[in-house]
Amino acid sequence: MIYSIFKNQVFIRNGSWIPPTCAKNASFLRIISALVVRYESGIAESRHWFKTSYLINTIGLSPQSAVSVSKKLHFETSKQPDTVISFLEKHGFSKAQIRNIIQRWPESLLCNPEKNLLPKLQFFYSRRISRFQLLRILAVNPSVFRTSLDNSIIPNFNSFKEFTGCDDDQVLLAYKNDSSILTRKFQSVFAPNLAILKESGVPESTIIVELVLHPRIFSVKPDKFRGIVEEVKKLGFDPSKRSFLTAVQAFLQLSKSTWERKIDLLKQWGWSNEEVVSAFEKYPKTMMFSEQKISAIMSLFVDKMGWKSSYIAKRPVLLAYNLERRIIPRCLVLQALLSKGLIQKFSLNFLVESTEKKFLQRFVIPYKDPYLLKLYEQKLGLPE
Numbered sequence: 001m002i003y004s005i006f007k008n009q010v011f012i013r014n015g016s017w018i019p020p021t022c023a024k025n026a027s028f029l030r031i032i033s034a035l036v037v038r039y040e041s042g043i044a045e046s047r048h049w050f051k052t053s054y055l056i057n058t059i060g061l062s063p064q065s066a067v068s069v070s071k072k073l074h075f076e077t078s079k080q081p082d083t084v085i086s087f088l089e090k091h092g093f094s095k096a097q098i099r100n101i102i103q104r105w106p107e108s109l110l111c112n113p114e115k116n117l118l119p120k121l122q123f124f125y126s127r128r129i130s131r132f133q134l135l136r137i138l139a140v141n142p143s144v145f146r147t148s149l150d151n152s153i154i155p156n157f158n159s160f161k162e163f164t165g166c167d168d169d170q171v172l173l174a175y176k177n178d179s180s181i182l183t184r185k186f187q188s189v190f191a192p193n194l195a196i197l198k199e200s201g202v203p204e205s206t207i208i209v210e211l212v213l214h215p216r217i218f219s220v221k222p223d224k225f226r227g228i229v230e231e232v233k234k235l236g237f238d239p240s241k242r243s244f245l246t247a248v249q250a251f252l253q254l255s256k257s258t259w260e261r262k263i264d265l266l267k268q269w270g271w272s273n274e275e276v277v278s279a280f281e282k283y284p285k286t287m288m289f290s291e292q293k294i295s296a297i298m299s300l301f302v303d304k305m306g307w308k309s310s311y312i313a314k315r316p317v318l319l320a321y322n323l324e325r326r327i328i329p330r331c332l333v334l335q336a337l338l339s340k341g342l343i344q345k346f347s348l349n350f351l352v353e354s355t356e357k358k359f360l361q362r363f364v365i366p367y368k369d370p371y372l373l374k375l376y377e378q379k380l381g382l383p384e
């Protein structure tokens with residue numbers, strides 16, 4: 001508190017004091033207390049406003065983001081934040097990238113850039129990584145700046161590269177997908193799980209590709225990882241095929257409750273237990289799509305187009321395609337052809353899965369109808 005009561009006297013920090021007769025008055029003390037609290041609150045509010053204003057005007061954060069970030073920082077002048085921003089600009093980070101770094105790591109504004117940031121940047125500069133790619137990835141995932149260079153970054157970088165045989169820029173790509181590639185010990189976290197896959201017959205080439213693209217699935221505890229690998233084997237997945245690791249990824253990413261919700265959802269669309277299992281075995285990503293995506297696509301196929309739910313269950317890859325950019329435009333063209341009696345037989349698989357060129361050659365070009373192409377391009381959002 002700014003004041004204290006001692007031997008019936010009220011002392012203010014600036015050295016003045018209030019005589020005992022006033023200090024004995026309870027009402028007077030309550031007034032003094034209220035004024036002091038208001039005074040201190042005003043100081044705190046002023047400091048908070050300075051930080052928020054700085055984050056908005058200097059860095060370009062939105063007011064909402066600025067308030068959120070300011071709660072994690074304590075600075076009363078712009079000296080240190082200005083030093084950090086100047087350092088990042090000097091090394092080529094754009095204003096948008098600096099803004100991303102601060103939003104993801106607010107404390108960066110208070111670090112010593114020469115000590116905390118420069119050594120990491122110098123290490124990456126020494127590798128065969130393009131400056132453009134380096135800045136872009138570090139702006140998206142600045143976790144490495146908070147990690148020990150000698151104890152973590154360098155040994156993990158070298159271990160990852162030695163195992164995969166990939167280029168330096170691919171190590172950084174893996175880091176972008178999961179920061180633990182460089183922030184957690186590779187030999188104790190990733191290596192045991194990679195060994196489990198090798199023992200199970202997963203080709204090393206497949207492991208390497210997945211490690212770069214989806215490193216997060218390899219960062220769980222080995223006991224849990226081994227249990228899931230064995231479960232996937234029991235379901236009949238072939239370790240030599242890519243779908244094996246996709247199934248492992250699905251089991252790792254989805255909680256039991258999420259599995260149950262998605263199974264219930266598919267049953268609501270008429271799938272049996274056997275069809276759900278069969279669809280997962282054919283295309284493991286089926287269970288990784290959001291419930292909203294599954295419902296939207298099934299509604300279009302079943303409710304609006306009148307196709308049987310069981311057909312989709314036999315061809316679950318149909319759920320993988322983008323609803324707005326592919327499925328809806330193509331279905332509208334098909335409906336137009338059917339309504340005009342221009343087509344009787346068609347393959348749903350070909351309709352959805354074919355390339356753009358093949359789709360146009362099969363469903364648009366032969367009919368020489370300008371309306372079909374215009375309808376299709378409008379739904380794709382292409383200019384007329």
